[in-house]
Amino acid sequence: MTTIIDGNEIGDQITAGVAACTDTLVGEAVTPGLATVLMSDDGASETYVSMKQQACEEIGIEGFHYEISADEPAETLFSTIDELNADPAVHGILVQMPVPDHVPKRDVLERIDPMKDVDGFHPENVGRLVAGNARYKPCTPHGIQKILAETGVETEGKDAVVVGRSDIVGKPMANLLIQYGPGGNATTTVCHSRTDDLAEKTRNADIVIAAAGVPEMIDGSMLSAGTTVIDVGINRVDADTEKGYELVGDVDFESAKAKADAITPVPGGVGPLTIAMLMYNTVKAASLQSGVDISLP
Numbered sequence: 025m026t027t028i029i030d031g032n033e034i035g036d037q038i039t040a041g042v043a044a045c046t047d048t049l050v051g052e053a054v055t056p057g058l059a060t061v062l063m064s065d066d067g068a069s070e071t072y073v074s075m076k077q078q079a080c081e082e083i084g085i086e087g088f089h090y091e092i093s094a095d096e097p098a099e100t101l102f103s104t105i106d107e108l109n110a111d112p113a114v115h116g117i118l119v120q121m122p123v124p125d126h127v128p129k130r131d132v133l134e135r136i137d138p139m140k141d142v143d144g145f146h147p148e149n150v151g152r153l154v155a156g157n158a159r160y161k162p163c164t165p166h167g168i169q170k171i172l173a174e175t176g177v178e179t180e181g182k183d184a185v186v187v188g189r190s191d192i193v194g195k196p197m198a199n200l201l202i203q204y205g206p207g208g209n210a211t212t213t214v215c216h217s218r219t220d221d222l223a224e225k226t227r228n229a230d231i232v233i234a235a236a237g238v239p240e241m242i243d244g245s246m247l248s249a250g251t252t253v254i255d256v257g258i259n260r261v262d263a264d265t266e267k268g269y270e271l272v273g274d275v276d277f278e279s280a281k282a283k284a285d286a287i288t289p290v291p292g293g294v295g296p297l298t299i300a301m302l303m304y305n306t307v308k309a310a311s312l313q314s315g316v317d318i319s320l321p
Protein backbone atom coordinates (compact mmCIF):
# COMPACT_ATOMS: atom_id res chain seq x y z
CA MET A 25 0.00 0.00 0.00
CA THR A 26 1.26 3.42 -0.91
CA THR A 27 1.10 6.02 1.83
CA ILE A 28 -0.50 9.27 0.70
CA ILE A 29 1.18 11.79 2.93
CA ASP A 30 -1.25 14.21 4.58
CA GLY A 31 0.54 17.57 4.60
CA ASN A 32 -2.40 19.33 6.20
CA GLU A 33 -2.28 17.00 9.19
CA ILE A 34 1.50 17.26 9.67
CA GLY A 35 1.29 21.03 9.19
CA ASP A 36 -1.47 21.29 11.82
CA GLN A 37 0.63 19.34 14.34
CA ILE A 38 3.58 21.67 13.88
CA THR A 39 1.34 24.71 13.96
CA ALA A 40 -0.12 23.59 17.30
CA GLY A 41 3.39 23.47 18.79
CA VAL A 42 4.19 26.88 17.32
CA ALA A 43 0.93 28.29 18.74
CA ALA A 44 1.93 27.08 22.21
CA CYS A 45 5.28 28.90 21.82
CA THR A 46 3.41 32.01 20.73
CA ASP A 47 1.35 31.86 23.93
CA THR A 48 4.56 31.64 25.98
CA LEU A 49 5.96 34.70 24.22
CA VAL A 50 2.70 36.66 24.61
CA GLY A 51 2.74 35.77 28.33
CA GLU A 52 6.13 37.51 28.45
CA ALA A 53 4.67 40.57 26.69
CA VAL A 54 6.22 39.70 23.30
CA THR A 55 3.72 39.37 20.44
CA PRO A 56 5.51 37.81 17.45
CA GLY A 57 5.05 39.98 14.35
CA LEU A 58 5.38 39.00 10.68
CA ALA A 59 5.40 41.52 7.84
CA THR A 60 4.62 40.32 4.33
CA VAL A 61 5.42 42.51 1.35
CA LEU A 62 3.85 41.87 -2.02
CA MET A 63 5.16 43.67 -5.10
CA SER A 64 3.36 41.85 -7.89
CA ASP A 65 -0.03 41.70 -9.59
CA ASP A 66 0.15 37.93 -9.87
CA GLY A 67 -2.96 36.13 -8.62
CA ALA A 68 -1.10 33.12 -7.22
CA SER A 69 1.24 35.35 -5.21
CA GLU A 70 -1.77 37.16 -3.74
CA THR A 71 -3.30 33.82 -2.72
CA TYR A 72 -0.11 32.65 -0.97
CA VAL A 73 0.42 35.91 0.88
CA SER A 74 -3.16 35.93 2.15
CA MET A 75 -2.75 32.30 3.31
CA LYS A 76 0.34 33.37 5.27
CA GLN A 77 -1.56 36.25 6.89
CA GLN A 78 -4.45 33.95 7.76
CA ALA A 79 -2.08 31.49 9.43
CA CYS A 80 -0.66 34.34 11.54
CA GLU A 81 -4.13 35.27 12.70
CA GLU A 82 -5.02 31.71 13.68
CA ILE A 83 -1.91 31.33 15.82
CA GLY A 84 -1.84 34.76 17.46
CA ILE A 85 1.06 36.18 15.47
CA GLU A 86 0.54 39.81 14.52
CA GLY A 87 0.44 40.19 10.75
CA PHE A 88 1.45 43.34 8.89
CA HIS A 89 0.80 43.43 5.18
CA TYR A 90 2.24 45.80 2.59
CA GLU A 91 1.40 46.00 -1.09
CA ILE A 92 3.56 47.88 -3.54
CA SER A 93 2.43 48.38 -7.10
CA ALA A 94 4.54 46.38 -9.58
CA ASP A 95 5.42 49.54 -11.56
CA GLU A 96 6.93 51.39 -8.59
CA PRO A 97 10.71 51.85 -8.56
CA ALA A 98 12.84 49.40 -6.55
CA GLU A 99 13.56 52.24 -4.11
CA THR A 100 9.96 52.07 -2.84
CA LEU A 101 10.46 48.45 -1.83
CA PHE A 102 13.86 49.21 -0.28
CA SER A 103 12.46 51.99 1.89
CA THR A 104 9.60 49.74 3.04
CA ILE A 105 12.17 47.11 4.05
CA ASP A 106 14.21 49.76 5.89
CA GLU A 107 11.14 50.79 7.91
CA LEU A 108 10.32 47.19 8.77
CA ASN A 109 13.94 46.51 9.78
CA ALA A 110 13.66 49.41 12.25
CA ASP A 111 10.22 48.45 13.64
CA PRO A 112 10.53 46.53 16.93
CA ALA A 113 7.01 45.05 16.55
CA VAL A 114 8.13 43.26 13.37
CA HIS A 115 10.25 40.17 14.05
CA GLY A 116 9.99 38.59 10.61
CA ILE A 117 9.95 40.07 7.10
CA LEU A 118 8.92 38.16 3.98
CA VAL A 119 9.12 39.76 0.55
CA GLN A 120 7.07 37.53 -1.71
CA MET A 121 9.05 36.20 -4.69
CA PRO A 122 9.23 36.77 -7.57
CA VAL A 123 9.66 40.54 -7.55
CA PRO A 124 9.28 42.46 -10.85
CA ASP A 125 12.16 42.26 -13.34
CA HIS A 126 13.29 45.85 -12.74
CA VAL A 127 13.85 45.10 -9.03
CA PRO A 128 17.23 43.45 -8.33
CA LYS A 129 16.35 40.36 -6.32
CA ARG A 130 19.74 40.01 -4.63
CA ASP A 131 19.64 43.59 -3.37
CA VAL A 132 16.20 42.91 -1.90
CA LEU A 133 17.37 39.82 -0.04
CA GLU A 134 20.47 41.62 1.29
CA ARG A 135 18.43 44.61 2.44
CA ILE A 136 16.45 42.55 4.97
CA ASP A 137 17.96 42.43 8.46
CA PRO A 138 19.31 38.85 8.67
CA MET A 139 17.76 38.46 12.15
CA LYS A 140 14.33 39.18 10.59
CA ASP A 141 14.91 37.09 7.45
CA VAL A 142 12.41 34.32 8.22
CA ASP A 143 12.66 32.95 4.66
CA GLY A 144 16.35 32.26 5.28
CA PHE A 145 17.33 33.77 1.91
CA HIS A 146 19.85 36.43 3.09
CA PRO A 147 23.43 35.46 2.18
CA GLU A 148 24.36 35.43 5.87
CA ASN A 149 21.62 32.89 6.59
CA VAL A 150 22.42 30.87 3.46
CA GLY A 151 26.06 30.77 4.61
CA ARG A 152 25.07 29.61 8.07
CA LEU A 153 22.88 26.87 6.59
CA VAL A 154 25.68 25.61 4.35
CA ALA A 155 28.11 25.75 7.29
CA GLY A 156 25.77 23.51 9.30
CA ASN A 157 24.83 26.27 11.73
CA ALA A 158 21.41 27.34 10.41
CA ARG A 159 19.51 30.21 12.01
CA TYR A 160 16.37 30.08 9.87
CA LYS A 161 16.04 27.04 7.63
CA PRO A 162 14.16 27.95 4.40
CA CYS A 163 10.51 27.04 4.94
CA THR A 164 9.82 24.61 2.10
CA PRO A 165 12.92 22.40 2.51
CA HIS A 166 12.54 22.50 6.30
CA GLY A 167 8.91 21.44 5.91
CA ILE A 168 9.98 18.56 3.67
CA GLN A 169 12.43 17.46 6.35
CA LYS A 170 9.52 17.40 8.81
CA ILE A 171 7.38 15.40 6.36
CA LEU A 172 10.10 12.79 5.92
CA ALA A 173 10.62 12.51 9.68
CA GLU A 174 6.89 12.26 10.45
CA THR A 175 6.43 9.64 7.73
CA GLY A 176 9.29 7.59 9.14
CA VAL A 177 11.44 7.96 6.03
CA GLU A 178 15.11 7.56 6.95
CA THR A 179 17.47 9.75 4.91
CA GLU A 180 20.78 8.43 6.22
CA GLY A 181 22.66 6.47 3.57
CA LYS A 182 19.81 6.86 1.08
CA ASP A 183 20.11 8.15 -2.46
CA ALA A 184 18.15 11.40 -2.78
CA VAL A 185 17.49 13.20 -6.06
CA VAL A 186 16.43 16.84 -5.99
CA VAL A 187 14.99 18.08 -9.28
CA GLY A 188 15.56 21.85 -9.37
CA ARG A 189 18.37 24.12 -8.15
CA SER A 190 16.55 27.30 -7.17
CA ASP A 191 17.63 29.42 -4.21
CA ILE A 192 14.18 28.94 -2.64
CA VAL A 193 13.80 25.16 -2.86
CA GLY A 194 16.36 23.03 -4.72
CA LYS A 195 19.65 24.36 -3.32
CA PRO A 196 18.64 24.60 0.34
CA MET A 197 16.90 21.19 0.09
CA ALA A 198 20.09 19.57 -1.17
CA ASN A 199 22.06 21.32 1.56
CA LEU A 200 19.77 19.97 4.29
CA LEU A 201 19.96 16.46 2.85
CA ILE A 202 23.77 16.42 2.98
CA GLN A 203 24.05 17.83 6.52
CA TYR A 204 25.31 15.63 9.33
CA GLY A 205 22.65 14.28 11.66
CA PRO A 206 18.95 13.40 11.54
CA GLY A 207 17.18 14.35 8.32
CA GLY A 208 20.55 14.47 6.56
CA ASN A 209 23.36 12.05 5.68
CA ALA A 210 21.74 11.34 2.31
CA THR A 211 23.79 10.90 -0.86
CA THR A 212 22.31 13.72 -2.86
CA THR A 213 22.13 14.44 -6.58
CA VAL A 214 20.86 17.83 -7.76
CA CYS A 215 19.27 17.85 -11.23
CA HIS A 216 18.19 20.80 -13.37
CA SER A 217 17.22 21.73 -16.90
CA ARG A 218 20.69 20.83 -18.28
CA THR A 219 20.75 17.39 -16.67
CA ASP A 220 21.34 14.61 -19.14
CA ASP A 221 19.03 11.61 -18.74
CA LEU A 222 17.01 12.71 -15.74
CA ALA A 223 15.06 9.44 -15.69
CA GLU A 224 18.25 7.50 -15.12
CA LYS A 225 18.95 9.62 -12.03
CA THR A 226 15.43 9.43 -10.60
CA ARG A 227 15.23 5.65 -11.18
CA ASN A 228 18.26 5.22 -8.95
CA ALA A 229 16.78 7.27 -6.13
CA ASP A 230 15.24 6.20 -2.84
CA ILE A 231 13.83 9.70 -2.37
CA VAL A 232 12.79 12.02 -5.22
CA ILE A 233 12.05 15.67 -4.49
CA ALA A 234 10.49 17.37 -7.51
CA ALA A 235 10.77 21.17 -7.61
CA ALA A 236 11.04 22.13 -11.28
CA GLY A 237 7.79 23.99 -11.87
CA VAL A 238 6.94 21.77 -14.86
CA PRO A 239 3.48 20.18 -14.64
CA GLU A 240 3.57 16.39 -14.16
CA MET A 241 7.08 15.99 -15.59
CA ILE A 242 8.00 13.08 -13.28
CA ASP A 243 5.93 10.00 -14.02
CA GLY A 244 5.89 6.42 -12.81
CA SER A 245 8.17 5.21 -15.59
CA MET A 246 10.95 7.40 -14.12
CA LEU A 247 10.71 5.79 -10.67
CA SER A 248 11.72 2.51 -9.11
CA ALA A 249 9.36 0.60 -6.84
CA GLY A 250 9.49 1.73 -3.22
CA THR A 251 10.57 5.34 -3.80
CA THR A 252 9.44 8.19 -1.55
CA VAL A 253 8.14 10.98 -3.78
CA ILE A 254 7.88 14.57 -2.56
CA ASP A 255 6.09 16.85 -5.02
CA VAL A 256 6.88 20.52 -4.43
CA GLY A 257 5.44 21.79 -7.70
CA ILE A 258 2.38 23.99 -7.68
CA ASN A 259 1.25 24.64 -11.23
CA ARG A 260 -1.97 26.25 -12.30
CA VAL A 261 -3.18 24.60 -15.50
CA ASP A 262 -6.26 25.70 -17.42
CA ALA A 263 -9.28 23.60 -16.54
CA ASP A 264 -13.03 23.77 -16.68
CA THR A 265 -13.43 24.53 -12.97
CA GLU A 266 -15.02 27.39 -11.07
CA LYS A 267 -11.67 29.18 -10.81
CA GLY A 268 -10.75 28.41 -14.41
CA TYR A 269 -7.68 26.38 -13.40
CA GLU A 270 -6.61 23.26 -11.59
CA LEU A 271 -3.54 22.80 -9.37
CA VAL A 272 -1.13 20.08 -10.44
CA GLY A 273 2.28 19.13 -9.15
CA ASP A 274 5.52 18.35 -10.94
CA VAL A 275 4.65 14.66 -10.52
CA ASP A 276 2.09 12.67 -12.46
CA PHE A 277 0.32 11.54 -9.30
CA GLU A 278 -1.46 8.38 -10.50
CA SER A 279 1.43 6.72 -12.30
CA ALA A 280 3.91 7.75 -9.60
CA LYS A 281 1.62 6.47 -6.84
CA ALA A 282 1.65 3.05 -8.46
CA LYS A 283 5.43 2.86 -7.90
CA ALA A 284 5.92 4.89 -4.74
CA ASP A 285 6.07 3.74 -1.16
CA ALA A 286 4.90 7.18 -0.04
CA ILE A 287 3.92 10.28 -2.00
CA THR A 288 2.74 13.83 -1.30
CA PRO A 289 -0.36 15.09 -3.15
CA VAL A 290 -0.88 18.57 -4.63
CA PRO A 291 -2.60 20.39 -3.03
CA GLY A 292 -2.38 19.20 0.58
CA GLY A 293 1.23 18.01 0.56
CA VAL A 294 4.25 20.29 0.86
CA GLY A 295 2.33 23.60 0.66
CA PRO A 296 0.82 23.50 4.17
CA LEU A 297 4.26 22.73 5.61
CA THR A 298 5.76 25.80 3.96
CA ILE A 299 3.25 27.96 5.81
CA ALA A 300 3.73 26.07 9.11
CA MET A 301 7.52 26.49 8.95
CA LEU A 302 7.14 30.19 8.22
CA MET A 303 5.18 30.51 11.45
CA TYR A 304 7.91 28.45 13.15
CA ASN A 305 10.65 30.79 11.93
CA THR A 306 8.65 33.86 12.93
CA VAL A 307 8.25 32.61 16.49
CA LYS A 308 11.95 31.70 16.55
CA ALA A 309 12.76 35.22 15.33
CA ALA A 310 10.66 36.74 18.13
CA SER A 311 12.43 34.55 20.67
CA LEU A 312 15.91 35.45 19.37
CA GLN A 313 15.09 39.17 19.29
CA SER A 314 13.42 39.31 22.71
CA GLY A 315 15.66 36.88 24.58
CA VAL A 316 12.59 34.93 25.78
CA ASP A 317 13.33 31.20 25.62
CA ILE A 318 10.88 28.83 23.95
CA SER A 319 11.13 25.17 23.05
CA LEU A 320 10.14 24.82 19.41
CA PRO A 321 8.88 21.43 18.17
Ligand SMILES: NC(=O)C1=CN([C@@H]2O[C@H](COP(=O)(O)OP(=O)(O)OC[C@H]3O[C@@H](n4cnc5c(N)ncnc54)[C@H](OP(=O)(O)O)[C@@H]3O)[C@@H](O)[C@H]2O)C=CC1
Pocket residue numbers: 164187188189190191192193194215216217218219222235236237238241256257258259294295296298
Ligand atom coordinates in the same frame (compact mmCIF):
# COMPACT_ATOMS: atom_id res chain seq x y z
N1 LIG B 1 4.75 23.85 -2.17
C1 LIG B 1 5.42 24.94 -1.82
O1 LIG B 1 5.40 25.35 -0.70
C2 LIG B 1 6.23 25.65 -2.84
C3 LIG B 1 6.08 25.32 -4.15
N2 LIG B 1 6.84 25.90 -5.11
C4 LIG B 1 6.68 25.38 -6.47
O2 LIG B 1 7.78 24.54 -6.76
C5 LIG B 1 8.15 24.64 -8.12
C6 LIG B 1 9.58 25.09 -8.21
O3 LIG B 1 9.73 26.36 -7.64
P1 LIG B 1 11.10 27.17 -7.69
O4 LIG B 1 12.18 26.33 -7.14
O5 LIG B 1 10.83 28.49 -7.09
O6 LIG B 1 11.25 27.31 -9.29
P2 LIG B 1 12.36 27.93 -10.23
O7 LIG B 1 11.66 28.20 -11.52
O8 LIG B 1 13.09 29.02 -9.55
O9 LIG B 1 13.40 26.72 -10.44
C7 LIG B 1 13.05 25.59 -11.17
C8 LIG B 1 14.24 24.66 -11.25
O10 LIG B 1 13.83 23.49 -11.96
C9 LIG B 1 14.72 23.24 -13.03
N3 LIG B 1 14.00 22.71 -14.18
C10 LIG B 1 13.12 23.35 -14.98
N4 LIG B 1 12.68 22.53 -15.94
C11 LIG B 1 13.31 21.34 -15.77
C12 LIG B 1 13.30 20.12 -16.46
N5 LIG B 1 12.55 19.93 -17.53
N6 LIG B 1 14.08 19.11 -15.99
C13 LIG B 1 14.85 19.27 -14.90
N7 LIG B 1 14.91 20.43 -14.20
C14 LIG B 1 14.15 21.45 -14.63
C15 LIG B 1 15.34 24.59 -13.37
O11 LIG B 1 16.61 24.36 -13.98
P3 LIG B 1 17.60 25.55 -14.39
O12 LIG B 1 18.21 26.03 -13.10
O13 LIG B 1 18.59 24.89 -15.27
O14 LIG B 1 16.77 26.59 -15.05
C16 LIG B 1 15.44 25.23 -11.99
O15 LIG B 1 16.62 24.88 -11.33
C17 LIG B 1 7.13 25.60 -8.73
O16 LIG B 1 6.06 24.86 -9.26
C18 LIG B 1 6.67 26.42 -7.54
O17 LIG B 1 5.38 26.94 -7.73
C19 LIG B 1 7.81 26.80 -4.79
C20 LIG B 1 7.99 27.19 -3.49
C21 LIG B 1 7.19 26.66 -2.41
Ligand SMILES: Nc1nc(=O)c2c([nH]1)NC[C@@H]1CN(c3ccc(C(=O)N[C@@H](CCC(=O)O)C(=O)O)cc3)C=[N+]21
Pocket residue numbers: 071072075118119120121122143163164258271290291292293294295296298299
Ligand atom coordinates in the same frame (compact mmCIF):
# COMPACT_ATOMS: atom_id res chain seq x y z
N1 LIG C 1 9.64 35.01 -0.15
C1 LIG C 1 8.92 33.93 -0.50
N2 LIG C 1 8.76 32.93 0.39
C2 LIG C 1 8.03 31.83 0.05
O1 LIG C 1 7.89 30.90 0.87
C3 LIG C 1 7.42 31.76 -1.24
C4 LIG C 1 7.62 32.84 -2.11
N3 LIG C 1 8.37 33.89 -1.73
N4 LIG C 1 7.07 32.81 -3.35
C5 LIG C 1 6.25 31.74 -3.82
C6 LIG C 1 6.49 30.44 -3.09
C7 LIG C 1 5.31 29.50 -3.15
N5 LIG C 1 4.92 29.28 -1.78
C8 LIG C 1 3.83 28.51 -1.37
C9 LIG C 1 3.38 28.47 -0.07
C10 LIG C 1 2.26 27.73 0.30
C11 LIG C 1 1.55 27.02 -0.64
C12 LIG C 1 0.32 26.26 -0.23
O2 LIG C 1 -0.05 26.24 0.93
N6 LIG C 1 -0.40 25.59 -1.17
C13 LIG C 1 -1.62 24.86 -0.93
C14 LIG C 1 -2.64 25.15 -2.02
C15 LIG C 1 -2.79 26.63 -2.33
C16 LIG C 1 -3.80 26.94 -3.39
O3 LIG C 1 -4.95 26.53 -3.25
O4 LIG C 1 -3.42 27.65 -4.35
C17 LIG C 1 -1.34 23.36 -0.96
O5 LIG C 1 -0.36 22.96 -1.59
O6 LIG C 1 -2.12 22.63 -0.37
C18 LIG C 1 1.99 27.03 -1.93
C19 LIG C 1 3.12 27.76 -2.29
C20 LIG C 1 5.72 30.03 -0.97
N7 LIG C 1 6.63 30.70 -1.65
